[in-house]
Amino acid sequence: MKNIINIGIPSKGRLRKDVLKIFIKKKLKLISERGERDLIGSVKNKSNIKILYLHAREIIERLGDNSLDIGFSGFDLLKESEINIQKKINLVEKYEFGKANLVVAIPDPWIDVQTVADLEEIAFEFRDKKKKRLRVATKYPNLTREFLFSKGVTQFRLVSSLGATEAYPFTGSAELITDITSTGETLKANNLRVLKDGQILKSQACIFASKKNLKKKGLKNLIRLLSK
Numbered sequence: 001m002k003n004i005i006n007i008g009i010p011s012k013g014r015l016r017k018d019v020l021k022i023f024i025k026k027k028l029k030l031i032s033e034r035g036e037r038d039l040i041g042s043v044k045n046k047s048n049i050k051i052l053y054l055h056a057r058e059i060i061e062r063l064g065d066n067s068l069d070i071g072f073s074g075f076d077l078l079k080e081s082e083i084n085i086q087k088k089i090n091l092v093e094k095y096e097f098g099k100a101n102l103v104v105a106i107p108d109p110w111i112d113v114q115t116v117a118d119l120e121e122i123a124f125e126f127r128d129k130k131k132k133r134l135r136v137a138t139k140y141p142n143l144t145r146e147f148l149f150s151k152g153v154t155q156f157r158l159v160s161s162l163g164a165t166e167a168y169p170f171t172g173s174a175e176l177i178t179d180i181t182s183t184g185e186t187l188k189a190n191n192l193r194v195l196k197d198g199q200i201l202k203s204q205a206c207i208f209a210s211k212k213n214l215k216k217k218g219l220k221n222l223i224r225l226l227s228k
Contacts, residue, residue, distance in 0.1 A: 003217045005049050008059035008071035011039065015056060015205055018097040019072045026225055048218060060208070063089045069213045070223060076102050076180055076203035080140050090209045093227040098205030100182040102140055104147070104198035107169050107176070108191045115196050116151040119176075123155035126175075133157040137168035138178040140200075147178075147200040166190040 010016045023030050023043075030051060032038035041051035054062065059071040060078055064085030075094065078086060106113055113119060123134040134156045138144045141158050148156060159174045166186055168174040178200060181187055187194065207227050213219065 003048055005070065005216060005219055005222060006052060006068045007049060008052050008054050008062055008068040008073070010056045010059065010072060011053040013056075015072070015074070015098050016053075018095070018205060022072075022095075022226060049222070060085065060089070063208050063210045066210045066212045069210050069216060069219055070226065071208045071210075072205065073208060074098055074100075074180075074203050075206050076100070076140070076143070076201055078206070078208065079201060079203075080142050082142075088211055090211050090214070092207045092209050092223055095205040095207070098203070100180045100203050102143060102178060102180050102200040102203060103187075103194045104136075104144075104178050104200065105166070105176065105181075105187050105192040105194050108193055113195070116148070116153060116198060119148075119195065120151075120153045120155075123153060127155045134176070135159045135174040136176055136178060137161045137165050137174035139165060140178055140180075143200055144178045151197075166192055 009019050020030065028046070029044035030041050031044055032041040039053045041053065043049045043051065052068065056073045057077050059068065059073040060081050062068040063071045064081065066088070078089060078091065104116065113122060126132060126134045136144060136156050137159045139161050141160065144158060159168065161168060161177070165177045165179045167190065168177055169192065170190070177192065179187070180203065184194065207223070209223055
């Protein structure tokens, strides 16, 4: 079906709830045969629209390979994706929800470390005395690497975080982390603090479109409706 419009909606969490509110506000009734857990849905009385409930990261990937026409995800996830994927995606609009910052956070007891420049000193100490690299746990390897390099920090090793990143420094898996945070409460609760100049990126929820598919029938009108 060439004229089916595929829309990606985050499958869980706060982002999903906020995106669903947009559809309610625009009087687009979403239908899922198996309720909340269904991964595929449709819009009542609009047979040309297919809804796919996906992980927010996957929505970016799918917009990049044009298997989605419209997608809702975070600005952070767009920026973390490979450059060739970013080039294929149109950022239509940023919403006023899903706001969070990607930050560099260190264990509270590191009193001497206040800025990223202090981090560089510690990194060299680690290398010279302990003969190892400073480990940074993250779900954002591309943005983290780019940010630290831009600040002159080069002696580090990235550790891919699969779960709760904030636990890594206390399980001996990493010395510090970069993570997305909206209030900073989780970091505080885990005895971590953000470096004074440690903000990597400001993020929020966005509506994106696949550049290649923009000519698809009815797509521009639908984007206009959802982004207003």
